[in-house]
Amino acid sequence: MLENLDINALINTYIIPWAINIALALAIFIVGRIISKGLVKLLGKLLAKAKMDAILINFITSITGAILLLFIIIAALDQLGVDTTSLIALLGAAGLAVGLALQNSLQNFAAGVMLIIFRPFKTGDFVEAGGTMGVVDAISIFSTIMRTGDNREVIVPNGSIYSGTIINYSARETRRIDMVFGIGYDDDIRQAKEIMATILAADERILPEPEPLIAVAELADSSVNFNVRPWVKSGDYWAVKFDLTEKIKLAFDENGISIPYPQMDLHIDKPE
Incomplete structure (x- = not known):
C-alpha cells in the first residue's frame, strides 16, 4: 500500500x-x-x-x-x-x-552594409577605391572583389573602401579626356591648333557636345602647352586617349612641329 x-x-x-x-x-x-x-x-x-x-x-x-x-x-x-x-x-x-x-570584421561588415544600401558602385563598374583600380566583379558583406587592368583579382576589405575616397568612372555615361601637348616656341601656334582640331573632328567617337576644348594653357620653360579636352562615352575613354596621343604626335612630326623636352644650358666661365 x-x-x-x-x-x-x-x-x-x-x-x-x-x-x-x-x-x-x-x-x-x-x-x-x-x-x-x-x-x-x-x-x-x-x-x-x-x-x-x-x-x-x-x-x-x-x-x-x-x-x-x-x-x-x-x-x-x-x-x-x-x-x-x-x-x-x-x-x-x-x-x-x-x-x-572580430572588431575589424565587424567594421568590414558595417561598411559592406553601407555599400549595399547606398550603392556608390555596382558590379561591372570601373572604380578606384581602397587603393585599387579595376572593374568590380562581386560585392559581398565583408569584401569587394575587383579585377585590375592586367587581369589580377584583388579582394579589398569593405572597411578600406568605405573609409576612403571612391571614384566611380562608370557612374556617368560620358567622360572628358584631359591631355596636354607642348610645342616649341618657334612653332606656329595656329597651325598646331588647326592640326589637333582636324584630328579631333575626324574621330567619330568624340562627342560634338560639349564641344572639345583646344587652348593654350601655359607658356612653360621649354614649351607652349596646349590643353586638349574632348568628351567621349565612358567606354571609349582609354581607346580614344591612346589613339589621339599617337595621331597628334605623328601629325606634328609630318608638319615639322617639335615637341620639346626640358633642357638646361650650362655655361662654364674660364678664369683668366
Missing part, C-alpha cells in the same frame, strides 16, 4: 509536472519556429519589395532568424525551469568577447 502511495506521489509530484513542462517547452519551440519562419519569410518579401540588394536581404533574414531562434530556445528552457538569467548573461559576455575579437 505504501509502495503504491510512493509511486503515485512520485508521478504526481515529479513525472506529471515534468512531462507537462517538456510538452509545453516542445510546443513553445515548435510553434515559435513556425511563427519565426513566417516572420522571416515576410521580412524577406518586404525587403525585396523595397528593392533592397539580394545579398543584404539574405544577411538580414539570416540574422533575424538566428535572433528569433535564440529567443525561442530561451523561452523553452525557461519553461523547463532552467535559470535563463545566467545563460543570457553568459551569452552577452560571449557576444562582447567575440565582438572585440
